[in-house]
Structures are given as C-alpha cells and as structure tokens.
Amino acid sequence: MSESKVLVGVIGGSGLYHLDNLTFVETVNPETPWGFPSSLITISRLPWGTLIAFLARHGTGHTITPSTVPTRANIAALKSLGARAILAFSAVGSLREEIPPGDFCLPSQIIDRTKGIRVASFFTGNIVAHASFADPFSKKLSAWLEVKVAEALKKEGRNISLHTGKTIVCMEGPQFSTRAESVMYRQWGGDLINMSVLPEAKLAREAELGYALIATATDYDSWRPSEAGVTAADVFKTLQANASTSRFVAAYVLEELAKGIADGQNLMSILTEEEGSMKFSIMRPSQAAVDDPAGAQQLAYVLPNYFSASANQA
Numbered sequence: 001m002s003e004s005k006v007l008v009g010v011i012g013g014s015g016l017y018h019l020d021n022l023t024f025v026e027t028v029n030p031e032t033p034w035g036f037p038s039s040l041i042t043i044s045r046l047p048w049g050t051l052i053a054f055l056a057r058h059g060t061g062h063t064i065t066p067s068t069v070p071t072r073a074n075i076a077a078l079k080s081l082g083a084r085a086i087l088a089f090s091a092v093g094s095l096r097e098e099i100p101p102g103d104f105c106l107p108s109q110i111i112d113r114t115k116g117i118r119v120a121s122f123f124t125g126n127i128v129a130h131a132s133f134a135d136p137f138s139k140k141l142s143a144w145l146e147v148k149v150a151e152a153l154k155k156e157g158r159n160i161s162l163h164t165g166k167t168i169v170c171m172e173g174p175q176f177s178t179r180a181e182s183v184m185y186r187q188w189g190g191d192l193i194n195m196s197v198l199p200e201a202k203l204a205r206e207a208e209l210g211y212a213l214i215a216t217a218t219d220y221d222s223w224r225p226s227e228a229g230v231t232a233a234d235v236f237k238t239l240q241a242n243a244s245t246s247r248f249v250a251a252y253v254l255e256e257l258a259k260g261i262a263d264g265q266n267l268m269s270i271l272t273e274e275e276g277s278m279k280f281s282i283m284r285p286s287q288a289a290v291d292d293p294a295g296a297q298q299l300a301y302v303l304p305n306y307f308s309a310s311a312n313q314a
C-alpha cells in the first residue's frame with residue numbers, strides 16, 4: 001500500500017465498474033473483520049497528490065446481488081485506507097414525471113423498504129450503539145456536490161438536469177416493484193427507488209464517514225398507468241450513457257476537491273462532518289472490552305477513536 005492515505009472512497013453502482021481520467025497507483029484487497037470488499041479497490045492519484053479509492057458495489061463483473069453486497073467490508077475497507085468520505089453512485093428508478101431517465105439527483109432522504117435480511121450495523125454483538133440518521137446523507141458534502149455536479153453536467157454539455165432534495169426508497173429486490181407498490185411509494189413521498197443505498201448509508205454513518213449519493217435515473221419504474229412496467233432491458237438502455245456521464249462527473253468533482261484543498265479552501269470540514277458523531281451513540285463505551293472483547297476489537301477497525309485493537313480498551 002502506498003505511503004499516503006486515501007481521502008475519498010468512490011463506490012460505483014450498476015454500469016459503473018471503473019473510473020476514468022485518473023492516474024492509477026495500485027489495486028488493493030484489504031481483508032476486514034467483515035471479510036473482503038465487493039471488488040479489488042483501485043487507488044488513483046489526483047493532481048496535487050490526493051489519493052482516491054474506487055470499488056464496484058456489485059463486483060467488476062456484476063456478480064453480487066443487491067441483497068448480498070458485503071457492505072460492512074466495503075465501508076470498513078475504505079475507512080481502513082484512510083477515506084474520510086464516500087461518494088456513491090447508483091442507478092435508480094424515477095417515481096416522478098419531472099425526473100426522466102438520464103437525469104441526475106442528489107437525494108436528501110431515504111425510505112427503508114429492505115426486508116431485514118441485510119446486516120445493517122457494525123454493532124451486532126454485546127456493544128450497542130444508536131447512530132443518528134435523521135439526515136442520512138451528509139448535508140455539507142451534498143450541498144458542495146450540488147454546485148460541483150451541476151458544473152460538471154453543464155461542462156459535459158448533454159443538457160442533463162440535476163435534482164436535489166429528493167427522497168429515495170430503498171427496496172430489497174432483486175425483482176422490481178409491483179404497480180401497487182410503485183404507486184404507494186409515490187404516495188409516501190418517494191421520488192426515486194433503488195436497491196442499494198441501504199445499509200450503505202447507515203454503515204457509513206456508523207463509521208463516521210461523510211456519505212453522499214449521486215443517483216442516476218434509468219427508468220420510470222412501474223407507476224405510470226398506461227405504460228409498461230419497468231424491465232431490466234429498460235434500465236440497460238440508459239445505463240451506459242449514465243455511467244459515462246458519471247465518470248465525467250466523478251473526475252470533475254474529485255479534481256475540484258483536490259484543487260480546493262491545494263488552494264487552502266476549507267474542504268476537509270465538508271468531508272469530515274460526521275467525525276465525532278458516534279461519540280454519544282455508543283452505550284457504555286468504557287465497558288466495551290468487558291461486555292464484548294472480540295466485538296470491541298472488530299469495532300476498532302472502523303472506530304479506532306472509541307475502541308482499541310488490543311484487549312484493554314482506552
């Protein structure tokens with residue numbers, strides 16, 4: 001592993017299995033207490049030396065289903081490499097007429113429709129924690145991205161709109177929704193739908209990482225009464241174009257980040273908004289090593305400020 005630490009982790013979703021326009025440094029495959037990440041992690045260098053890490057959520061050959069993504073390993077691996085924040089991409093269905101396939105969104109809220117079969121916490125033993133999750137996406141990071149993603153889309157010149165402040169429904173899948181479900185999600189206030197933002201956003205929060213989602217619409221799901229319901233073929237039609245724009249957006253945003261940091265702009269505070277957020281979320285932290293010594297050791301991997309890797313806790 002190279003000497004310096006990664007600043008940002010990027011998670012690519014369906015169609016986005018690599019990034020472009022970055023200087024390759026190396027690939028790594030860290031084994032975490034929760035196993036190996038979805039794919040090898042590619043470390044790249046941005047101008048001014050900033051390192052970023054990329055992994056493909058479903059594996060580079062898209063062999064991992066939404067329900068079996070090793071999300072704890074993904075988040076833990078990125079944190080262990082030094083990442084302070086995660087920029088995640090996702091192919092999503094649109095629940096709103098005004099968000100056509102091809103448009104980009106930065107959602108601000110999530111409705112959880114996963115079925116409890118995904119492990120959604122690092123705290124599964126006898127150490128208990130309750131992270132705050134009222135605002136599931138990092139507000140400062142999303143606000144900064146709102147400006148930078150809009151600039152990137154303008155620069156790309158394909159007239160793609162960016163929507164903000166939207167609510168994304170995360171369903172279990174792998175089958176798409178029924179018409180009744182799709183209509184119900186709209187009544188609930190859902191604007192977008194995917195199968196991947198949870199538990200990713202929850203685990204990033206528990207690991208005190210900044211987290212924002214760039215959602216790229218591929219289809220209108222199944223709520224439009226006189227239209228056929230969504231099929232994978234519909235999704236594939238837009239996937240490649242969306243992935244190519246996502247690569248352009250990622251390269252632009254990451255370079256702006258590196259430039260801003262080199263210029264002395266206070267961008268670290270945007271990335272690190274969640275740092276310290278677990279301090280008062282952990283029950284009896286001073287008793288952790290007694291309550292669950294093995295659990296405390298595992299937790300030290302993602303939360304070294306609260307847990308120690310040795311048997312004796314700080």
Ligand SMILES: CSC[C@H]1O[C@H](OP(=O)(O)O)[C@H](O)[C@@H]1O
Pocket residue numbers: 012013014015057058066089090091092173194195196197232235
């Ligand atoms: C390929 S359609 C359904 C699939 O696409 C999205 O994946 P990702 O979020 O990783 O881009 C969606 O969440 C489903 O997993």
Ligand SMILES: Nc1ncnc2[nH]cnc12
Pocket residue numbers: 091092093094171176177193194195218219220221222230235
């Ligand atoms: N309609 C849809 N439902 C769930 N996940 C999706 N990903 C892309 N389109 C989707």
